[in-house]
Amino acid sequence: GxxxxxxxxTLSVQEGDNSIINxxxxxxxxxxxxxxxxxxxxxxxxxxxxxxNMDKRQGQRVTVLLNKTVKHLSLQIAATQxxxxxxxxxxxxxxxxxxxxxxxxxxxxxxx
Amino acid sequence: xxxxxxxxxHEVTEMGQEVTLRCKxxxxxxxxxxxxxxxxxxxELLIYFNNNVPIDDSGMPEDRFSAKMPNASFSTLKIQPSExxxxxxxxxxxxxxxxxxxxxxGAGTRLSVL
Numbered sequence: 001g002x003x004x005x006x007x008x009x010t011l012s013v014q015e016g017d018n019s020i021i022n023x024x025x026x027x028x029x030x031x032x033x034x035x036x037x038x039x040x041x042x043x044x045x046x047x048x049x050x051x052x053n054m055d056k057r058q059g060q061r062v063t064v065l066l067n068k069t070v071k072h073l074s075l076q077i078a079a080t081q082x083x084x085x086x087x088x089x090x091x092x093x094x095x096x097x098x099x100x101x102x103x104x105x106x107x108x109x110x111x112x
Numbered sequence: 113x114x115x116x117x118x119x120x121x122h123e124v125t126e127m128g129q130e131v132t133l134r135c136k137x138x139x140x141x142x143x144x145x146x147x148x149x150x151x152x153x154x155x156e157l158l159i160y161f162n163n164n165v166p167i168d169d170s171g172m173p174e175d176r177f178s179a180k181m182p183n184a185s186f187s188t189l190k191i192q193p194s195e196x197x198x199x200x201x202x203x204x205x206x207x208x209x210x211x212x213x214x215x216x217x218g219a220g221t222r223l224s225v226l
Binding site: 017032034046049105 | 138156157160168203212214215217218
């Protein structure tokens with residue numbers, strides 16, 4: 001079946017810099033997208049979501065951008081902090097009764 | 113707010129034994145999800161309940177896996193007999209309103225089948 005994939009498995013950024021995590025999805029019928037953060041030994045934690053009728057949504061230090069034309073999703077984290085170090089997953093929900101499909105994850109490492 | 117509660121946090125068992133994982137969803141949520149996470153396959157949806165009724169169990173790998181939700185505040189995932197390849201972290205998540213809404217995850221159960 002179709003799935004969500006990530007461009008980079010590991011991203012290393014300097015503390016205080018901005019980071020961008022990218023995600024490509026393949027299901028053109030996907031209508032809902034979520035970013036999760038997973039720290040070691042914990043369950044995925046919701047960060048931000050966006051529906052297909054939007055192309056940008058902002059939260060606290062995070063912004064999600066959705067480009068439906070090229071089926072691309074990104075998560076921007078501003079002024080990264082050590083606590084941002086984690087694995088970040090994107091997930092998309094296909095149309096209708098389809099469930100969430102998770103990508104493999106990107107490991108974000110914050111360098112001091 | 114207690115969040116989604118899973119038990120046990122860790123389970124070590126021998127091949128062939130029965131394993132039961134437990135989940136208490138967030139109060140008021142009407143949808144519950146069981147996921148399995150491995151390094152090779154990432155997060156996979158096993159089964160999804162809505163209003164205590166199983167809606168989609170297409171992700172359940174084999175007949176050895178079964179899940180129940182006897183009431184709105186409790187669900188179990190059972191593996192019998194367990195096999196070493198079932199070793200993984202099993203997550204339960206809940207949401208209000210089903211698939212198109214935020215799913216909140218528990219801390220997971222790390223299962224090791226020897």
